[in-house]
Amino acid sequence: MTNSTVRTTPTPPLDGADPAPTTSSSPVLVKGAVQQPETGEPHAARRELTASSPGRDIALVSTFAALVAVCALLPAITVGNGLVPITLQTFAVLLTGAVLGWRRAGLAILLYLAVGTAGVPIFSNGRSGPGVFAGPSTGYLVAFPLAAMLAGVLVSRIRASVTRVRRTGLTFLGCFAASLVTIHPLGILGLMWRADLSFTEAVVTDAVFLPGDIVKCLAVAVVATAVVRAFPALSAPKR
Amino acid sequence: MSERRRRPSRPPWSGPLGLYSPHATWLHALSPGDKLGAVAAASIALTFVHDPRLAVGALTVSLLVLASARVPARATVRALAPIMIAAVGIGLYQWWSQGWEMAVVTSGTLATLVVLATVVTATTRTDRMLDALVRLAGPLRRIGLDPEVLALAVALMLRTIPALIELVGEVRDAARARGLDRDPRALLVPFALRTVARAQATGDALTARGILD
Numbered sequence: 001m002t003n004s005t006v007r008t009t010p011t012p013p014l015d016g017a018d019p020a021p022t023t024s025s026s027p028v029l030v031k032g033a034v035q036q037p038e039t040g041e042p043h044a045a046r047r048e049l050t051a052s053s054p055g056r057d058i059a060l061v062s063t064f065a066a067l068v069a070v071c072a073l074l075p076a077i078t079v080g081n082g083l084v085p086i087t088l089q090t091f092a093v094l095l096t097g098a099v100l101g102w103r104r105a106g107l108a109i110l111l112y113l114a115v116g117t118a119g120v121p122i123f124s125n126g127r128s129g130p131g132v133f134a135g136p137s138t139g140y141l142v143a144f145p146l147a148a149m150l151a152g153v154l155v156s157r158i159r160a161s162v163t164r165v166r167r168t169g170l171t172f173l174g175c176f177a178a179s180l181v182t183i184h185p186l187g188i189l190g191l192m193w194r195a196d197l198s199f200t201e202a203v204v205t206d207a208v209f210l211p212g213d214i215v216k217c218l219a220v221a222v223v224a225t226a227v228v229r230a231f232p233a234l235s236a237p238k239r
Numbered sequence: 240m241s242e243r244r245r246r247p248s249r250p251p252w253s254g255p256l257g258l259y260s261p262h263a264t265w266l267h268a269l270s271p272g273d274k275l276g277a278v279a280a281a282s283i284a285l286t287f288v289h290d291p292r293l294a295v296g297a298l299t300v301s302l303l304v305l306a307s308a309r310v311p312a313r314a315t316v317r318a319l320a321p322i323m324i325a326a327v328g329i330g331l332y333q334w335w336s337q338g339w340e341m342a343v344v345t346s347g348t349l350a351t352l353v354v355l356a357t358v359v360t361a362t363t364r365t366d367r368m369l370d371a372l373v374r375l376a377g378p379l380r381r382i383g384l385d386p387e388v389l390a391l392a393v394a395l396m397l398r399t400i401p402a403l404i405e406l407v408g409e410v411r412d413a414a415r416a417r418g419l420d421r422d423p424r425a426l427l428v429p430f431a432l433r434t435v436a437r438a439q440a441t442g443d444a445l446t447a448r449g450i451l452d
Contacts, residue, residue, distance in 0.1 A: 054451040056442030062392045063438035066399035073400075074407065095431065111392055118368040120397065134282055134352030135322055136329070193286075195329045196337070196345045222424060223431045230432050231439070 057104055060234075064100060064108040065115070068092040068144075069122035089124055090183065091216040093144045094175040097151030098224035099234060105148040113141060139190020143183040151178035155224065160232070164225060172221035179213055259364055266308045266362040271371040274359045281355055285348040291340045294347030301354040310361040319357060326350045369393055388451070395441065406433055 071088035097105040116122045116132070123132050123141075132141060154174030158167055184206055191202040228234065261267075266274070285297060305315070330346030372393070376386045410430045411420060419425035445451060 053442070053446055055445035056439060058388065058392055058451065059395065059442035059445060060435075060438045062395035063399050063403075063434060063441065065392070065396045066403055067434055069396070069400050070403045070407065073404075091427075099431075099435070111389075111396060114372055115369070115393055115396060118365065118372045120365055120369075122400070132356075134349065134356065136325065136349070194349065196333055196341060198336075201336075219423060219427055223427050226428045227431050227435055231435055234435065 060100055061104050061108045061111060064092075064096040064105070065111040068096065068109065068112045069116070072122060072124045088216075090144075090147075090179065090213065091219055093148050094151045094179065094217065094220045095224055097148035097178065098155040098171055098175060098220055099227050100148075100152060101156050102149040102152030105152045106145050109145040109148045113144065134194065136191055136195040137187075138194055139186040139188065140183060142190070143186035146186070147178050147182040150182055151175050151220075154178060164229070167228070168221045168225045171224050172217050175217040175220045175224075176214065179217060183213075184209075260309070260311050260314075260361055261364075262309045262362075264307060264309055264362065266304070266358060269362075271359075271363045271368045272375070274363060275371075278352070278355045278359055282352050285351060289341075289344050291343040291347070294344045294351070297351040298347045298354070301351045301358070305354050305358050308358050308362050310358070315357065315361065319353065322353045323350060326353075391450070399437075399441075402437070403434060406430060406437070 068089065071092035074088060093109060096108050099105075100108060112122065132138065151174055154177060155171050158170045158174070162170065187209075188199070188202040188206045191197050191205055192199060195202075197205065281297065281301075285294065326346040326349045329349065330342040332342075333345050334342035369390075373386045373390045376384065376389050379389075380386065407430060410426055410433065413429065414420045414422065414425040417425065
């Protein structure tokens with residue numbers, strides 16, 4: 001990691017139970033990430049972060065579980081000229097994996113599934129409760145933690161020294177592989193089991209999601225790369 | 240940007256209220272664990288016994304149970320409609336491809352389980368359900384997961400959802416101000432970065448208070 005050049009800035013005062021977004025640093029982060037300065041470090045915004053402390057881990061796990069919930073609740077956004085409507089749920093799942101690493105990502109997705117199963121309406125279309133696991137999309141839900149964990153494993157293997165473009169490309173490949181290996185097979189199995197489709201029918205049904213998947217994995221790659229650049233220690237291997 | 244719609248300011252998110260409706264029926268009195276266990280048992284039975292009569296019987300019973308839970312009709316219909324339409328669609332397809340018995344079994348089972356799960360949701364307060372969840376997680380202590388940490392994580396997550404929804408609105412307004420509200424990168428990247436920043440602020444606050452020591 002490139003931590004050696006990073007300066008620690010003092011943590012801003014926090015208001016405990018309801019920590020507001022850190023307004024002092026966010027604009028800098030946002031600007032730096034979107035306009036991407038090619039040289040030099042984005043200065044004050046970077047904070048040295050220990051890769052793992054219990055408080056941070058819990059906060060990251062809960063926040064990303066909430067992120068998945070929010071992305072499932074938001075109406076689908078349309079990209080380009082409205083040709084490709086995509087819901088952001090798989091995006092959030094794979095982003096969690098790519099950003100948090102397999103352990104915390106798996107816990108975050110399991111937390112999301114557990115809270116949704118307990119009845120908080122955070123599954124897509126505002127559904128909740130154990131009923132979703134009886135529905136035809138059960139395979140996709142079961143695959144989410146596995147997909148996030150696999151994406152975490154693959155993305156954390158990318159060396160810290162690679163260029164931004166390479167990192168984006170490799171992250172895309174890792175996320176797409178994770179989705180192909182977990183979400184699609186389990187989704188197909190779920191369709192065969194709960195909708196009693198034949199294998200071929202289930203594959204055809206599932207294939208509809210593939211183009212959107214590619215778009216989502218690209219988005220994950222771009223966003224995860226920006227996050228890793230802004231918070232380098234976040235995905236640093238823990239030891 | 241010739242045509243710019245003026246949206247009314249977003250109504251604040253109403254929170255995770257769900258479908259729960261307070262009444263004093265026998266279903267409300269059952270413990271969450273028992274109800275979940277019953278749904279699981281029904282799910283296993285219906286999955287392994289493929290019999291159209293059983294499916295129809297189970298659907299009838301589940302609808303009677305739903306009626307006895309005194310759930311609000313309109314909200315229930317709204318919650319059930321999408322999956323019921325899907326069940327009918329799947330049933331029609333199965334009828335065409337594999338005959339009516341299979342169609343009845345498939346859509347009957349699906350509808351039954353969804354109705355039963357809706358009953359659980361409608362008759363169990365979310366906090367009691369979450370308590371049950373934390374209790375169920377007790378044995379996880381063996382593998383190093385403290386149930387109280389789980390409870391903290393659940394509480395943090397529920398608090399974070401409305402905050403992130405607010406954040407989405409802020410990020411969207413910021414992108415729109417720069418004329419970039421059609422650019423997914425100008426929406427997703429700042430959203431993700433501010434989400435992580437928020438998580439770290441929360442983590443620092445937890446650490447500063449020694450909550451997890």
